[in-house]
Amino acid sequence: xxxxxxxxxxxxxxxxxxxxxxxxxxxxxxxxxxxxxxxxxxxxxxxxxxxxxxxxxxxxxxxxxxxxxxxxxxxxxxxxxxxxxxxxxxxxxxxxxxxxxxxxxxxxxxxxxxxxxxxxxxxxxxxxxxxxxxxxxxxxxxxxxxxxxxxxxxxxxxxxxxxxxxxxxxxxxxxxxxxxxxxxxxxxxxxxxxxxxxxxxxxxxxxxxxxxxxxxxxxxxxxxxxxxxxxxxxxxxxxxxxxxxxxxxxxxxxxxxxxxxxxxxxxxxxxxxxxxxxxxxxxxxxxxxxxxxxxxxxxxxxxxxxxxxxxxxxxxxxxxxxxxxxxxxxxxxxxxxxxxxxxxxxxxxxxxxxxxxxxxxxxxxxxxxxxxxxxxxxxxxxxxxxxxxxxxxxxxxxxxxxxxxxxxxxxxxxxxxxxxxxxxxxxx
Amino acid sequence: xxxxxxxxxxxxxxxxxxxxxxxxxxxxxxxxxxxxxxxxxxxxxxxxxxxxxxxxxxxxxxxxxxxxxxxxxxxxxxxxxxxxxxxxxxxxxxxxxxxxxxxxxxxxxxxxxxxxxxxxxxxxxxxxxxxxxxxxxxxxxxxxxxxxxxxxxxxxxxxxxxxxxxxxxxxxxxxxxxxxxxxxxxxxxxxxxxxxxxxxxxxxxxxxxxxxxxxxxxxxxxxxxxxxxxxxxxxxxxxxxxxxxxxxxxxxxxxxxxxxxxxxxxxxxxxxxxxxxxxxxxxxxxxxxxxxxxxxxxxxxxxxxxxxxxxxxxxxxxxxxxxxxxxxxxxxxxxxxxxxxxxxxxxxxxxxxxxxxxxxxxxxxxxxxxxxxxxxxxxxxxxxxxxxxxxxxxxxxxxxxxxxxxxxxxxxxxxxxxxxxxxxxxxx
Numbered sequence: 055x056x057x058x059x060x061x062x063x064x065x066x067x068x069x070x071x072x073x074x075x076x077x078x079x080x081x082x083x084x085x086x087x088x089x090x091x092x093x094x095x096x097x098x099x100x101x102x103x104x105x106x107x108x109x110x111x112x113x114x115x116x117x118x119x120x121x122x123x124x125x126x127x128x129x130x131x132x133x134x135x136x137x138x139x140x141x142x143x144x145x146x147x148x149x150x151x152x153x154x155x156x157x158x159x160x161x162x163x164x165x166x167x168x169x170x171x172x173x174x175x176x177x178x179x180x181x182x183x184x185x186x187x188x189x190x191x192x193x194x195x196x197x198x199x200x201x202x203x204x205x206x207x208x209x210x211x212x213x214x215x216x217x218x219x220x221x222x223x224x225x226x227x228x229x230x231x232x233x234x235x236x237x238x239x240x241x242x243x244x245x246x247x248x249x250x251x252x253x254x255x256x257x258x259x260x261x262x263x264x265x266x267x268x269x270x271x272x273x274x275x276x277x278x279x280x281x282x283x284x285x286x287x288x289x290x291x292x293x294x295x296x297x298x299x300x301x302x303x304x305x306x307x308x309x310x311x312x313x314x315x316x317x318x319x320x321x322x323x324x325x326x327x328x329x330x331x332x333x334x335x336x337x338x339x340x341x342x343x344x345x346x347x348x349x350x351x352x353x354x355x356x357x358x359x360x361x362x363x364x365x366x367x368x369x370x371x372x373x374x375x376x377x378x379x380x381x382x383x384x385x386x387x388x389x390x391x392x393x394x395x396x397x398x399x400x401x402x403x404x405x406x407x408x409x410x411x412x413x414x415x416x417x418x419x420x421x422x423x424x425x426x427x428x429x430x431x432x433x434x435x436x437x438x439x440x441x442x443x444x445x446x447x448x449x450x451x452x453x454x455x456x457x458x459x460x461x462x463x464x465x466x467x468x469x470x471x472x473x474x475x476x477x478x479x480x481x482x
Numbered sequence: 483x484x485x486x487x488x489x490x491x492x493x494x495x496x497x498x499x500x501x502x503x504x505x506x507x508x509x510x511x512x513x514x515x516x517x518x519x520x521x522x523x524x525x526x527x528x529x530x531x532x533x534x535x536x537x538x539x540x541x542x543x544x545x546x547x548x549x550x551x552x553x554x555x556x557x558x559x560x561x562x563x564x565x566x567x568x569x570x571x572x573x574x575x576x577x578x579x580x581x582x583x584x585x586x587x588x589x590x591x592x593x594x595x596x597x598x599x600x601x602x603x604x605x606x607x608x609x610x611x612x613x614x615x616x617x618x619x620x621x622x623x624x625x626x627x628x629x630x631x632x633x634x635x636x637x638x639x640x641x642x643x644x645x646x647x648x649x650x651x652x653x654x655x656x657x658x659x660x661x662x663x664x665x666x667x668x669x670x671x672x673x674x675x676x677x678x679x680x681x682x683x684x685x686x687x688x689x690x691x692x693x694x695x696x697x698x699x700x701x702x703x704x705x706x707x708x709x710x711x712x713x714x715x716x717x718x719x720x721x722x723x724x725x726x727x728x729x730x731x732x733x734x735x736x737x738x739x740x741x742x743x744x745x746x747x748x749x750x751x752x753x754x755x756x757x758x759x760x761x762x763x764x765x766x767x768x769x770x771x772x773x774x775x776x777x778x779x780x781x782x783x784x785x786x787x788x789x790x791x792x793x794x795x796x797x798x799x800x801x802x803x804x805x806x807x808x809x810x811x812x813x814x815x816x817x818x819x820x821x822x823x824x825x826x827x828x829x830x831x832x833x834x835x836x837x838x839x840x841x842x843x844x845x846x847x848x849x850x851x852x853x854x855x856x857x858x859x860x861x862x863x864x865x866x867x868x869x870x871x872x873x874x875x876x877x878x879x880x881x882x883x884x885x886x887x888x889x890x891x892x893x894x895x896x897x898x899x900x901x902x903x904x905x906x907x908x909x910x
Binding site for chain 2: 270362368
């Protein structure tokens with residue numbers, strides 16, 4: 055299916071109206087940005103760029119799509135759409151870059167017609183993926199180097215789950231439970247087992263956890279992760295080591311007071327001689343719970359619901375605004391929604407130590423004197439409709455890691471606060 | 483692409499282990515249910531059933547999927563998957579039915595192998611769609627008969643947006659901005675225009691709102707909706723009527739104090755003779771803001787972010803649990819996560835007036851005496867792998883409407899509270 059109908063109807067009716075009087079061909083620049091971060095957040099992480107550029111290449115109107123559009127648009131609009139492909143230029147922040155209020159995450163330049171059509175799809179992708187990556191990055195810093203596994207597919211839309219796994223991986227997660235994210239984006243696919251598997255081994259005499267563990271080890275080897283809390287954690291750990299021996303890869307605890315249980319299980323494993331067996335915890339973890347377990351002998355966190363729902367901020371609330379027409383800056387005057395006219399670029403100032411101090415957003419091509427030498431954030435993504443930015447998830451992942459180390463220490467606090475650095479908007 | 487990889491890896495590794503020792507062929511029943519409603523919510527709305535049954539029909543492992551599975555599963559598992567299609571039975575609540583804690587929304591019966599494979603996908607669909615429908619139903623009751631338009635596509639994943647539009651329509655919304663939801667599910671697609679369109683009409687002498695409105699009316703007719711708050715609302719309304727005449731369909735206000743502005747605009751429209759021109763409001767509306775505007779002359783609400791994010795509850799937190807193996811009820815004993823063994827059905831008790839009083843969940847086939855004559859909630863969805871429930875969005879929509887009228891009045895309050903009716907679990 056084409057992605058072109060993953061779009062609001064009004065993009066097409068605006069196109070239709072603008073085609074009638076020729077204004078559709080005016081040169082336009084649109085910018086995608088967040089007026090503010092989600093409440094209390096100190097930074098955001100740009101994600102979705104790669105997915106957006108993939109979608110852009112598929113943004114064509116096939117016969118089925120044209121049939122839908124024909125229900126409400128005139129033949130001239132259909133003629134325009136039949137041959138449509140975006141032929142303009144796109145600049146933006148590299149995927150994995152941090153962002154702050156008013157950061158021009160994406161700048162789309164072309165005719166009004168070709169730019170307006172991309173509004174809904176670009177926002178859907180960036181708002182979703184950036185919300186997930188921004189939450190994930192907080193979990194990564196809270197985990198302080200311990201492993202994080204994304205396992206939230208079941209708590210979100212089945213396709214959003216694939217994008218969420220990708221965004222979490224970019225933000226620093228180590229892997230995902232989602233197979234399609236493994237296939238499509240090469241995110242390491244990881245897995246343990248469910249309570250249902252243990253409960254399957256129930257006979258006339260009742261549950262038989264040892265049989266379940268033996269079966270799992272027979273199939274998956276001693277490096278597997280056994281889920282030990284189906285019935286009784288202490289008995290579960292004993293059964294696990296009995297089934298797998300002291301080379302068992304890991305045990306998972308999915309319920310109860312995870313901190314207390316992790317300590318108990320660590321002692322039990324060590325006493326049994328399974329000193330190398332790791333402990334995975336899961337169950338309603340968010341960045342605060344992850345941080346609270348720092349003092350406990352936890353090796354890996356499995357994170358589900360809070361990750362895929364953006365930990366309280368399920369959308370990044372980015373907007374896509376017309377900022378320039380035929381070279382003239384434009385702004386609207388709606389109450390509380392003032393936008394800043396003119397195409398923009400950005401740079402980020404830092405101390406010699408690398409700690410960032412300010413985001414500078416300036417009229418395109420005219421950096422202020424104090425931003426020369428600063429790191430430029432705006433990079434070319436598309437030229438003449440052709441993608442010029444590589445699709446490189448590893449690079450995006452490295453950029454997030456670098457970004458987190460560049461934040462002033464207050465920026466990594468999990469508590470509510472202001473953006474880690476101020477944004478300075480240089481007037482046109 | 484097949485939907486079969488929209489699945490957690492561990493479903494496949496559990497399958498692999500269970501195939502080795504034959505336990506995969508044991509008869510199993512799994513149930514999908516919510517242990518509790520989102521905090522403070524008084525009812526939930528089941529949505530996703532139709533999408534799940536669509537996905538079930540496509541749940542096959544093609545060569546690309548098998549290639550992915552081959553990276554970590556043995557040949558016997560691949561042989562099993564090559565010919566896989568679900569051949570069991572599924573019962574459940576009809577789409578659009580209300581649900582409460584422990585309501586058995588879906589009951590899946592078959593071999594362990596075929597049931598366990600459906601866990602992730604079924605949960606993704608029901609958790610997402612039911613979260614949206616449950617939030618949407620609160621907005622519908624808050625709107626008290628006024629029109630509601632779903633326009634949140636840009637705030638959520640691009641495919642989740644289509645499912646969200648469908649779920650909102652089932653819950654009683656009148657239409658959506660999303661074209662694909664219109665094409666795929668026949669949800670009425672509606673639209674107005676964006677600030678960008680008005681701003682496009684900017685020349686050397688500055689903004690020209692009258693020209694923008696004339697262009698829109700020329701293309702879309704006087705029945706269109708003109709967005710009047712790009713620059714100044716009072717001037718915008720005057721320009722709108724000048725461009726379209728007093729037969730203008732509607733004006734939209736997207737910013738400012740919507741209640742105050744709606745009153746001002748209504749008076750201005752009436753003074754201009756446009757007494758039939760409707761007022762659409764939008765901009766960060768949720769069920770509380772919708773209810774707060776009840777006294778104002780608003781005709782339609784456009785709802786975005788809060789709808790597609792479940793208005794604070796972006797997932798329904800349903801789980802999928804093994805409840806029966808070879809006819810024997812099974813339960814786990816993990817702390818705080820006790821499940822109730824055995825396959826179940828449900829009925830809902832009501833007063834003669836139709837007001838519901840209790841949800842009764844009982845062992846399948848054995849309703850308690852006082853539930854005979856009550857409305858049975860559990861209906862057949864799949865028999866021998868074949869869908870037996872019709873795909874009927876209109877029926878689902880009617881069921882939500884009926885459900886809302888059946889709630890005790892406390893159940894419709896927007897404030898935090900307990901479930902509207904208690905759930906009685908009848909022991910096996």
